[in-house]
Amino acid sequence: MNKLILGRYFPGESWVHQLDPRAKIVAAVYFIFVLFLANNWQTYVLLWAFTFIAMRYSQVPIRIYLRGVRPLLYLILFTVFLQILFTAGGKIYFEWGPIVISEYGLINGFYIFCRFVMIIFVSTVVTLTTKPIDLTDGINALLKPLRKMKVPVDEIALMLSISLRFIPNLLDETQKVMDAQRARGTEFGEGSLLKQMKTLVPIFLPLFVSSLNRAEEMANVMEVRGYQSGATRSSFRQLYWKHRDSVCLCVMITLTLGLLWLRNEGLFH
Amino acid sequence: MNYTNSKLRVIIICGIFAALTAILAQITIPIPVVPISGQTLAVGLTATIIGSRYGAIAMICYALLGAAGVPVFAGLKGGAQILLGPTGGYIFGFILTAYVTGLILEKTKYTLTMAMIANTVGMLITLIFGAIQLKFVLDYTWAQAIGTGVFPFIVVGLIKAFLASWLGLAVRKRLLQAKLLPQFHKAA
Numbered sequence: 001m002n003k004l005i006l007g008r009y010f011p012g013e014s015w016v017h018q019l020d021p022r023a024k025i026v027a028a029v030y031f032i033f034v035l036f037l038a039n040n041w042q043t044y045v046l047l048w049a050f051t052f053i054a055m056r057y058s059q060v061p062i063r064i065y066l067r068g069v070r071p072l073l074y075l076i077l078f079t080v081f082l083q084i085l086f087t088a089g090g091k092i093y094f095e096w097g098p099i100v101i102s103e104y105g106l107i108n109g110f111y112i113f114c115r116f117v118m119i120i121f122v123s124t125v126v127t128l129t130t131k132p133i134d135l136t137d138g139i140n141a142l143l144k145p146l147r148k149m150k151v152p153v154d155e156i157a158l159m160l161s162i163s164l165r166f167i168p169n170l171l172d173e174t175q176k177v178m179d180a181q182r183a184r185g186t187e188f189g190e191g192s193l194l195k196q197m198k199t200l201v202p203i204f205l206p207l208f209v210s211s212l213n214r215a216e217e218m219a220n221v222m223e224v225r226g227y228q229s230g231a232t233r234s235s236f237r238q239l240y241w242k243h244r245d246s247v248c249l250c251v252m253i254t255l256t257l258g259l260l261w262l263r264n265e266g267l268f269h
Numbered sequence: 270m271n272y273t274n275s276k277l278r279v280i281i282i283c284g285i286f287a288a289l290t291a292i293l294a295q296i297t298i299p300i301p302v303v304p305i306s307g308q309t310l311a312v313g314l315t316a317t318i319i320g321s322r323y324g325a326i327a328m329i330c331y332a333l334l335g336a337a338g339v340p341v342f343a344g345l346k347g348g349a350q351i352l353l354g355p356t357g358g359y360i361f362g363f364i365l366t367a368y369v370t371g372l373i374l375e376k377t378k379y380t381l382t383m384a385m386i387a388n389t390v391g392m393l394i395t396l397i398f399g400a401i402q403l404k405f406v407l408d409y410t411w412a413q414a415i416g417t418g419v420f421p422f423i424v425v426g427l428i429k430a431f432l433a434s435w436l437g438l439a440v441r442k443r444l445l446q447a448k449l450l451p452q453f454h455k456a457a
Binding site: 025028029032075079082083116119120122123126127130132135136138139155156158159160161162163164166167170171174193197200201204205207208209211212213214215216218219222223227 | 276277278280281282283284285287288289291292296314318326329330331333334336337338339340341347349350353354355356407408409413428432435436439440443444447449450
């Protein structure tokens with residue numbers, strides 16, 4: 001549960017850690033889109049190289065990245081399996097009734113596997129090297145242009161930081177309520193379906209009541225301190241775009257050019 | 270009590286419900302045979318308690334938190350890869366689910382039957398969104414997508430819908446008694 005509070009932030013001072021959250025978010029999202037340009041083994045090698053360099057520069061141990069893949073592994077393998085079975089073409093290696101394992105199937109399956117794992121690795125680089133609060137600041141900053149379209153960006157940002165701030169409190173609260181009910185003799189996870197559902201009421205009621213109490217208190221406190229929605233506000237944490245952030249975006253552009261080049265190379269051969 | 274700055278209250282309450290969803294998503298309720306993940310349950314609860322608009326806003330907030338990489342999704346997952354990945358459709362579905370569930374309740378009555386109908390419709394929306402994204406991300410056929418993304422969850426979904434309506438109504442009643450729910454549905 002601690003993980004929920006800290007995010008998956010892995011403290012460090014690496015080159016990637018010091019990048020601006022905006023640059024990291026843009027780069028990661030961009031990478032996911034660029035990934036679809038890959039269509040032959042050369043392009044995949046280039047993407048893997050990029051992924052490994054990013055992971056290396058984050059100075060986070062590889063095993064932590066692998067841990068991120070594990071929960072999704074089952075789904076990935078299942079998809080790969082379907083791809084292998086249902087893609088036809090090329091040399092046939094194995095045939096048994098409707099089950100055909102063909103060359104294209106294997107290649108496609110492998111590519112899909114790579115695509116998934118790379119998406120996970122690259123976005124994990126971002127979440128491991130950025131504090132949740134910086135991430136929400138980054139998202140907020142990136143959403144700013146939407147203000148012109150009447151999207152209440154500042155309100156959204158406020159909501160996000162309130163959520164983040166409340167997660168640890170509410171976690172504590174949940175634990176306390178559960179302990180209190182246990183002390184009164186509630187047994188969780190026993191009895192019939194209906195009985196178990198009934199044990200949930202004395203957890204949810206106090207939890208929601210106390211959270212809304214908190215909401216009320218917080219609203220009062222903010223009003224007393226002069227909060228006005230819609231007023232221009234300055235931020236305690238400032239984001240600074242530095243030299244290395246531009247370098248990061250240049251790397252992304254180079255990667256795209258490299259991919260486009262290798263893609264055509266692949267076509268000619 | 271809350272004629273001043275009710276917008277602020279809405280923001281705070283939506284934020285808190287997003288936080289509650291994040292916490293409930295980590296909890297698995299150990300009901301025999303079908304362990305129930307709190308994630309979809311929280312969506313139903315949110316919609317039943319705070320209604321269509323604010324429920325949807327809370328879910329947008331939840332999705333954004335996740336997109337920012339905070340591990341708010343079930344199993345302490347987070348990050349844009351989850352939203353864009355095979356199972357991301359369910360999370361986008363939550364937004365419409367909360368809206369529709371809340372709307373049905375607002376247009377009718379807050380009774381157990383109506384809440385049950387609203388939450389069942391909501392559950393189906395979540396599952397359909399999930400299946401659509403499953404299809405496109407994994408190149409499934411429609412049959413495969415529905416087979417892996419919808420059917421296995423229907424029974425559990427019905428239990429959850431019941432749980433969400435029942436708990437949601439109980440909590441809502443209590444909150445209204447305690448005057449903790451601002452008059453959302455009329456003016457906010």
